[in-house]
Amino acid sequence: MWCFYKDQANSIKKKIEDIVKNKIKDDKDLEDKVVEISKNVLTQLFKALWVKRASWRENISNKNS
Numbered sequence: 001m002w003c004f005y006k007d008q009a010n011s012i013k014k015k016i017e018d019i020v021k022n023k024i025k026d027d028k029d030l031e032d033k034v035v036e037i038s039k040n041v042l043t044q045l046f047k048a049l050w051v052k053r054a055s056w057r058e059n060i061s062n063k064n065s
Contacts, residue, residue: 024031049056 024034
């Protein structure tokens, strides 16, 4: 039963991805807006990480787990 729902969800996800890709491909203004939003989100993420670097910096190491 669970497999059916998972397959159905994947099918719906694929259909939505195809629709979005086609819309973005055909609409330069929409593509530019998506790029702008993505850039702003990544910029805000890196600013937030930089401000709070003291809390996560100690957890990063170059050692094997």
